[in-house]
Amino acid sequence: MNELKSDLSVVGKRIPKLDASLKAMGRAEYIQDIKLPGMVYGKILYSSYAHANIIKIDTSKAVALPGVHAVLTGEDIPGKMKMGFYKDNPPIKKGKVCSFRDEVAAVAAKSPEIARKALSLIEIEYEELEGIFDPEKAMKKDSPLVHEKNKTNILKLPWKLHYGDVEKAGEKAAFTVEDRFSTTWVTHCCLGTSGAVALFDANDNLTIYTNTQIPSLAQKDFLEALKAMGLENKRARVIKPVIGGGFGSKLDTYAYEHIAILLAHKCRKPVKLTFDRQEEFKATSTRQPAIIDIRQGCDKNGKLLFRDIKMILDNGAYTSWGATTPSVMMMPVTSLYRVKNVRYSAKCVYTNNTYSQAMRGYGNPQATFAIESSMDMLAEKAGIDPIEFRRINRNHPGDVTPQKFKITTCGLDLCLDTVEKELKENNIKQKGVGIGIASLIHVGGGARIYKSDGCGAILKMDDYGKVDIFTGGTDMGQGLDNITAQIVAEELGLFAEDINVVHTDTDVCPWDVGAHASRSTFVAGNAALGAAKKVKEKLLEFGSKILDADPGDLVLRDRLIFVPGDNEKKMAIDKLLRKAHFSPGGTMLMADFFYDPDNENLGKEFKGNMSMTYTFGVHGVRVKVDVETGKVEVLEYVAAHDVGRAINPLLLEGQVYGGVVMGLGYALTEEVVHKKGKNMNANFRDYKLFTAKDAIKIKAPVLETPDKDGPFGAKGIGEPGCVPTAPAIANAIYDAVGVRIYDLPITPEKVLAALKEKNN
């Protein structure tokens, strides 16, 4: 464990987001603000059915409409152009539609109004097919098939593990609980809706503006798309405007991007395709619903003996990253608390519902809802206080979990103590009031999902003491630009505002696998630090010549290079830089660095140290339940996390607040309502995202446990805030009124129904 460095001047400071004023003044340029000469507007027509054969499409009236530049149907899509990790999703469907969000045609026109009008002129004849909307039913032999050629709705994915011996451990258990939990669709609700602007140069090289979280991987997808279009050996340049929120929604490439590319190529003009809010709700992906059967047992002293979990995940009609979330669910399943005997399996099932995608926590919130609800139930059965029960089973530094995760720093004990103290301080037992807690584990030191978990950075200094750093890491609102700037400024003795972070353009920025898995501070932070260290070495070396000092005695701080205590040996860094450039045999202050953490892909039996370090946290909540209405009021919320080191406590708290509010929505109000595959609440009126007025006061104790591998000791904290919220609330409701809610969201209806059942 690193000692906390106390002499830091920029790292650890509460520096407001560098782009805050731009955003506040409306000057930040989002995808909606991009306007290019000659640009036309794309629009997508979606299916009218959840499941149907397309008998006939007639686009002649749309083509004939003045102002229309191009019309596309499934027939125009190159056969090899497929999206998603399973490559089962063409950007426009041909022959058959499998969900209401299936794209069936697209147009490009002079104005959005003409594009909309053109869509209304496209005539499609469908033959409706029986749809399947329940994953359990979809698994049955006689179920209608979403994709006939597969001969089953169950995806062939390997999500299955068994460590130790669950059956044997089950026989020894003094106490066992077994229950079924379920979760539903929720969506990211990015304030900046999705969109892209695509254009080709005269040589058929593509430039695409898109608000993606994965510029480098998107570039690969777009190059594949070009190849499928017969455009071999071309370039694809990805430019990111300011991203108005990602939360996992922009972790894949989508139909709107591919369609913009196809339309741009067809009409030889820049094509802009942006979603309105309704489209954002209907045609972007959700967190996947899960049905979770869980069995856990402990011995008479409360020591966990086994955990046995089976899941069914509603994949929807196509396959994006949602289908891979079981790989992350395995983390809490095998490694939240010490448990030797673990069995887990998950089936992803095609239905005619919307398809799911990555969303903050990547499966962890679903799994943790079941695990942490079940932990409380087991504690009660064993007659042990729920906090004590968790203390008995907590992870320790130095543990290697059954999945071979190497726990380095672990502040779970600290988090438990902190939350317990906060909650029990003024715990006067009142009718209808109760407390609940839940813990979390999440990757905090990158996550080797792909063969690489790397990120590159290029750093150059100018003559004026300013730095440009070109990073692969993506700031999508979470504040990576600040983190990068603070790390670089600290290392080079500058101020955060001296650092210009460029992350917007694949033509100039190095490679990175994307903003996911809470990895950016850790991985992109280490990449920036690596580059800064190399430049620092050059600066010190050059400074030692100019100032006639030993490089080891020189310090960079407050824009100065100096030998402490020696007033003669001091110079402004910018002056030194000018000397470096203007002296004979001058040198450039520039460096690149590629950081790929020493973590492992999950190998045989899904074992391997996926992350360099793991972040732990405990959330505690006090709720009040209105027993006549079923309404739950959150009175107090404490979210304690073991963060390694806070590079910027202000932003860190922001991450936690945002995560918790997202988690509260997941727990209490949010739900995409689908009726036979049709989205019934595609607006903020009926999709109950928490409003500012609903947000509650959150205490976010930042517990520092500096990690030897993190930049200045930092661990990732992007996702944890929304992971254990729902089970903490469910546990508090049980404590308050004695009813257990097994299905999210916990609406007043469900609570009242449970209360009535209990009283009958």
Place this chain on the structure above:
Amino acid sequence: MKAFKYLSPKSVEEAIAFHGRHSETSRFIGGGTDVIVKLKEGWMEPDFLISLKKIKEMGELSKNNATGELSIGAMVTHATLEKSIMIQKEYPIIYDAVSNIGSLQVRNVGTIGGNLINAVPSADGAIPLIALDGVALLHGPDGERSASVKDLFIKPYKTILKPGEILKKITIPPQEPYTGSAYIKFGRRAAMELPLVGIGVLLTLDHARKICKKARICLGVAAPVPMRAFDAEKFLAGKEINEETLVKAGRIAADESKVRDSVRGKAWHRKEMIRVQVKRMGQKCLELIRNNN
């Protein structure tokens, strides 16, 4: 959104005349919190929007101290009502309702008249005005007429207003002593919310503050249009108001409601909420009467 011309007449007569010239292609607009959404969604595509904002008399809120009659111009915003000390003190049921409409921004532009004319089953503004026996003053090409607020609504999005007719103002008759009134919007969120049910109760007691002289129990989202629970009102009239009678009134009101299942909520839960909230609002009325008189 289709392009339109925006007209700002300065009097009701001028507005009606404008409308008369383009009756098929023009629409009145108040605060715009509903109309603009409809324009954007393409649900209405007028060539002319006739704004009522510049008509001074329609924006006036006043109480005649001699007669005790309250007059609310149709263009009075929710925020104006919310901030009025007189409304807060003397008409708490109006305050309860308007202070929870939409958001601060919506309340700053949305008007009470627009809330009525939009005629949704969930109109928060309608319930208190019905409970207070409000009267709507309409002005159209054929002159003025009035109707009780409770009779304004025909079905969702449809009122008794004829083409070219404007809701000018709402008058509230003087309130009797020993009257209390309260409204609750029962929803799932604290803002930007439509009620699952909206419950308004007004009680007038005798001078001993025991026996109910008059009861108004008004329900939103309990039927296609805002409704009065007449059976429950009749039950309470002449009875002593206490826990027992209020519980019973709640049950009666729930029974006479015509709630249904929707995406937003289940009928059984709505019914439960009517039962519980009629009782609670009744209790709140009692508290107000006891504290005020």
